[in-house]
Amino acid sequence: MTPIRHNHSDADAVLDAARDCVLAVGVRRTTLTDVARRAGVSRMTLYRRWPDVRTLVGDLMTREWIGLAVDAMPDQEPGTPTRERIVDGLVTGVAAFRAHPLFHKIIDVDPELLLPYILDRRGASQEALLELITGGLTEGHADGSVRRFHPDRQARSLLLVVQSFALSLRTMTEEDDPELADAAFLDELRTILERTLAP
Template sequence: MTPIRHNASDNDPVLDAVRDCVLAVGVRRTTLTDVARRAGVSRMTLYRRWPDVRSLVGDLMTREWIEAATGAMPERGQVADARTLIVQGLVNGVDAFRRHALFRKIIDVDPELLLPYVLDRRGASQDALLELLAAAVEEGHADGSVRPGHPRRQARSLLLVAQSFTLSLRTMTEEDDAELGTEAFYGELRTILERTLTP
């Protein structure tokens, strides 16, 4: 499977600083001055790369989401075939996102930041995840574990399903038994994905 290429921002102290600021006070209360101070750089250094906090947070989300998604994929040698890799990776990925500290903070405090990526356009992290999924689907075509079809369209459909579970699952779980409800829904997600992909 083709790995997602990370860029120079993967270990960027400025992105580390904005992550710490957002976790502390949320996006709306984070300022470039706060980030610059925490990162030990001048505000002008930040302005050369990012015009505002939202663009800086956008790069942070790209880094964090790609890291969470790729970290959720099982090792190729640990699974029997590409379909199992995809299904396990997506279920793990949904769980990883829902537990991710930055994702939870944004959902709780600044959920409007995610709306453009749900309603209007794909973000860089979504494009990277589609690249990863399409490559895995093509592997599944080759090993016979995934039904024939257009690999990129199949990848987009898989991501749509995973996004709905990631963003909306808490609206469907019972408050008095959230953990059991979540695990049960992960089982349903696994079934949906298996039946979608099985030849």
């Protein structure tokens, strides 16, 4: 699984500004004018690439979530089974996603923004995550550490599992200490992934 790295660009500066605006006031109260002012660019520069705030926030979420996933994946080390890297990366990624301030803001203020990606269609970030997972599974099939199955379907199944833990975990926790509850459920996620991927 080769990490995907992007150079900081003008688009990144706009996305940084959008992130700051969303964290400050939420998606519904963010305007392209606010983002343009914060990024130091003209409104027309934004309109040429992003016709509305939702499109801009969609690109922001894609950048943030893929960055989390790539950073969560352990470096490849000689002798380490690919299955171990996949499981570690997915569990670490779920934990990082749940701790991300942008995720918290969207869930608290604009949760309907996520509904299309849960109920209706895959988004760009999900497509990129599937590509990342599929590459790892193919490596795991080759080294014998991952149960052989159709890699695309296997990747989709894994993403369905980790999405449910990432997005819905708080609906299943009742403990007084949320951090302790999260840790216990992430341990269970690790067990589920390990057992479903074992040959």
